[in-house]
C-alpha cells in the first residue's frame with residue numbers, strides 16, 4: 687500500500703480550485719486531471735483563520751486532510767499547515783491569467799447600492815490596465831448637474847434612467863473599460879443589451895452589510911434611500927430589502943456572480959465585513975475567468 691508523500695501541501699483559497707498543476711508564488715495547484723492522474727484527494731480544509739490581519743498580507747492556518755492514490759494520508763500529512771499569501775500578488779497573478787482572454791471586452795459591475803462596484807471596479811481597472819468609469823458620474827456630466835440626488839430632485843428618476851441608458855449605450859462601443867453601473871441599471875432590459883457586449887459581474891453582498899456601509903457614509907448621494915423613518919441602519923435595510931425584492935432576479939442575469947458569503951466561507955471568515963476590496967476583486971477575476979474560459983477542469987472546480 688502506498689502512503690501519501692506530499693507533506694508540504696500549500697493551499698490558498700483561490701488556488702486550490704485552479705486548473706493547472708504547477709507551483710506559482712509558493713502555492714501548489716491541483717487541476718482535476720492532475721488529481722485524477724496522481725490520485726490526490728483533498729478531503730477537507732478547515733479551521734481557516736486569520737492569524738494577522740493587514741490589508742496586503744495575511745497568515746492563515748489550514749487544517750488539511752488528504753489522501754494519495756486512495757490511501758488515507760498519514761498523520762504527517764494531515765494537520766495544521768501555516769501558509770501566507772499576499773492579496774496583491776494573487777490579484778496580479780489572476781489578472782495576468784484572465785486579461786488575455788478578455789480580448790479587450792469591458793467589464794460591467796452590477797449590484798445593489800453600496801455593494802462596492804466603485805471600490806472594487808477601480809482595483810480591477812488598475813490591475814487589468816483598463817480605464818475606470820462610474821456611470822453615475824457620466825450621467826451627472828452629461829446632464830450638467832453635480833449629483834444624482836439633484837437629478838432625481840430637479841428632473842425625475844425616469845429622466846435619470848433615460849440618461850443612464852444613453853451612457854451605457856455609448857460605453858458599449860468602447861473597449862478596455864471597467865464600468866461601475868448604478869444599482870438600478872439592471873431593471874431596463876435595453877441596458878442588458880448594451881452591457882452584454884462586455885462581461886457583466888454581479889457583486890452579491892448581504893443586505894445587512896450594505897445597510898451598515900450605507901449608514902456609515904449617509905444616504906445623501908442615494909436618493910432612493912431618502913424618506914424612511916428610523917435610525918440610519920434600519921432605514922437603509924428596509925429600503926434595500928424592497929429594492930432587492932424587485933431586482934434580485936435581474937442581478938442574476940450577470941455572466942458572473944461574486945458572492946461575499948461564498949468568499950467568506952472559502953476563507954473561513956465569519957463576517958463578510960472582514961473581506962477586503964482586494965479579496966473581492968480577486969474573486970471577481972476568478973469568476974470572470976470561469977465565464978470566459980469554460981472548460982472541463984474549470985467546470986469541475988466551480989462545482990466542487
Ligand SMILES: Nc1ncnc2c1ncn2[C@@H]1O[C@H](COP(=O)(O)OP(=O)(O)O)[C@@H](O)[C@H]1O
Nearest residue numbers: 798799800801802803804805899903961962963
Ligand atoms: N469590501 C468592503 N468592505 C467595507 N466597506 C466597503 C467595501 N467595499 C466598499 N466599501 C465601502 O462601502 C461604500 C460603498 O462602496 P462603493 O464602492 O461606493 O459602492 P457602489 O459603487 O456599489 O455604490 C463606500 O463607503 C466604500 O468605502
Ligand SMILES: O=C(O)C1=C[C@@H](OP(=O)(O)O)[C@@H](O)[C@H](O)C1
Nearest residue numbers: 798799800834868869870908909
Ligand atoms: O439603486 C439605484 O437605483 C441607484 C443607485 C445609485 O448608484 P450606486 O449603486 O452607485 O449607489 C444611483 O444610480 C441612483 O441613486 C439609483
